[in-house]
Amino acid sequence: MNQIRPGRPAVAPRPVAAVPARTPVVPAALGPRTRAFPRGARTPGVPSRPRTPGVPSRSPRTPVAPRLLAPLLTLLLAVGSFLVAAPAAVAADAGVRSVARALRADPVYVDPAMRAEFSKAGERALERRIEDGDRAVFVAVLPSGSGAGRLLDELRQSTGIAGVYAVRLGDTLHARADDAVLPAATVRRAVSAVRAQTLPRQLDAFVRLTLRSARGSAPASWGLAAGDDEGPLVPALLVSGAFVLLLAGTWAVLRRRRGRRERARADVLDKLRAAAEEDLAAFTEQLEGLDFHPAEPGADDTRRADHERALDALDQARSLLAAVLVPADLRAVTRALEEGGHSLATLRARRAGVPVPDRRPPCFFDPGHGPSALDVTWAPPGAAPRAVPVCAADAALLRAGGAPAARTVPTVLGRRPYWEADPAWWGPWATGWYGEDLAPALLTGTPLAAGLPHHAPA
Numbered sequence: 001m002n003q004i005r006p007g008r009p010a011v012a013p014r015p016v017a018a019v020p021a022r023t024p025v026v027p028a029a030l031g032p033r034t035r036a037f038p039r040g041a042r043t044p045g046v047p048s049r050p051r052t053p054g055v056p057s058r059s060p061r062t063p064v065a066p067r068l069l070a071p072l073l074t075l076l077l078a079v080g081s082f083l084v085a086a087p088a089a090v091a092a093d094a095g096v097r098s099v100a101r102a103l104r105a106d107p108v109y110v111d112p113a114m115r116a117e118f119s120k121a122g123e124r125a126l127e128r129r130i131e132d133g134d135r136a137v138f139v140a141v142l143p144s145g146s147g148a149g150r151l152l153d154e155l156r157q158s159t160g161i162a163g164v165y166a167v168r169l170g171d172t173l174h175a176r177a178d179d180a181v182l183p184a185a186t187v188r189r190a191v192s193a194v195r196a197q198t199l200p201r202q203l204d205a206f207v208r209l210t211l212r213s214a215r216g217s218a219p220a221s222w223g224l225a226a227g228d229d230e231g232p233l234v235p236a237l238l239v240s241g242a243f244v245l246l247l248a249g250t251w252a253v254l255r256r257r258r259g260r261r262e263r264a265r266a267d268v269l270d271k272l273r274a275a276a277e278e279d280l281a282a283f284t285e286q287l288e289g290l291d292f293h294p295a296e297p298g299a300d301d302t303r304r305a306d307h308e309r310a311l312d313a314l315d316q317a318r319s320l321l322a323a324v325l326v327p328a329d330l331r332a333v334t335r336a337l338e339e340g341g342h343s344l345a346t347l348r349a350r351r352a353g354v355p356v357p358d359r360r361p362p363c364f365f366d367p368g369h370g371p372s373a374l375d376v377t378w379a380p381p382g383a384a385p386r387a388v389p390v391c392a393a394d395a396a397l398l399r400a401g402g403a404p405a406a407r408t409v410p411t412v413l414g415r416r417p418y419w420e421a422d423p424a425w426w427g428p429w430a431t432g433w434y435g436e437d438l439a440p441a442l443l444t445g446t447p448l449a450a451g452l453p454h455h456a457p458a
Contacts, residue, residue, distance in 0.1 A: 100158030103138045111143055136218055139203055148167060148169050164210050177210075273321065280337065283314060313336050313337065369393065375387040384444070419446040420448065427452050
């Protein structure tokens with residue numbers, strides 16, 4: 001048998017009888033870790049395996065070294081343990097990323113499992129409130145679980161946006177914020193203040209409280225689709241080379257967001273105007289019901305002056321209402337109606353021949369009832385009792401154990417008493433009736449008080 005020598009061409013072996021196969025020589029120094037060479041390769045200095053003419057050559061099989069089995073089994077067991085434990089962690093991480101992706105597009109996320117407790121209409125209303133406030137406040141409504149602190153941290157990290165993060169986890173509200181946006185103490189006070197409230201009202205109240213003090217502005221990504229940041233938009237634009245479409249798309253998104261906010265503001269402002277029109281109609285009915293004529297028997301200059309002031313207040317309220325553009329304009333409208341109500345009460349007393357009443361604020365439960373007759377002790381839900389001015393009819397209802405005829409206005413929860421309305425919109429309407437000093441004292445502890453001037457949280 002010939003050997004292959006370096007530098008010389010291989011010599012074909014002479015035909016011989018079949019030779020039993022031999023195990024390839026493996027240098028002892030390499031040990032069992034040495035790998036078999038690829039088929040057809042030869043090692044200088046190692047005798048080649050003789051081949052029988054007409055019989056295909058086959059590479060020898062190297063047996064797996066027994067000492068490789070233990071590391072291999074250990075590796076397989078480790079991988080198996082990881083695969084058993086990994087799905088829960090992967091699913092949790094994917095869930096956080098999904099919530100974060102949704103929050104980058106809109107300020108409120110509601111898990112489908114919680115939809116029965118928080119409707120789509122309530123979610124949209126809360127989103128509008130946050131967007132109108134123009135602050136980075138994020139709210140997630142999720143099923144019950146554990147690790148609220150870790151969840152908040154992961155949401156903040158996944159969104160990458162500094163802001164206020166609130167998670168309603170089952171029945172409990174948890175919240176955190178970046179220090180640059182809102183101090184931790186303020187966040188804790190806000191959570192404590194709304195802890196006892198039910199789900200929709202709790203989140204609405206928490207958002208109102210945090211919007212008052214939060215710094216910064218809302219992220220520009222709100223209003224975009226939740227998957228826009230990971231979709232094929234950019235690659236498609238790069239392939240097509242249509243950079244102008246990107247600019248047009250951005251402009252369209254911004255215009256849509258601006259249009260949505262303007263429509264929301266216009267909708268609430270229309271509701272404010274409607275409330276003021278109700279007040280105007282009530283005052284007009286009271287004035288016409290008095291049926292005073294300047295030339296009637298007993299009419300003197302004093303009565304005619306009272307009647308003239310009431311008419312002037314009515315005309316002024318009408319012109320001011322026609323010019324309302326922002327909620328703050330409502331303050332002048334209701335102030336004019338309050339002035340007219342006092343003039344009307346004075347004229348009524350003079351005609352009846354009774355002493356002219358002292359000037360009193362309107363009835364607390366409904367300013368449209370006119371000036372109050374006396375003060376009674378009353379407390380809004382969850383707040384301390386206080387003396388409130390009421391009309392004679394409401395005082396009689398309270399004495400009888402009934403509920404007063406409270407004025408209701410539209411809110412995110414439907415029509416509610418006006419002291420539960422959004423302070424940003426209904427605050428001016430209330431301060432026009434009661435003044436900037438009296439209104440906070442009367443409304444302390446109610447949602448409306450949060451946005452009134454000179455208000456100090458209880």
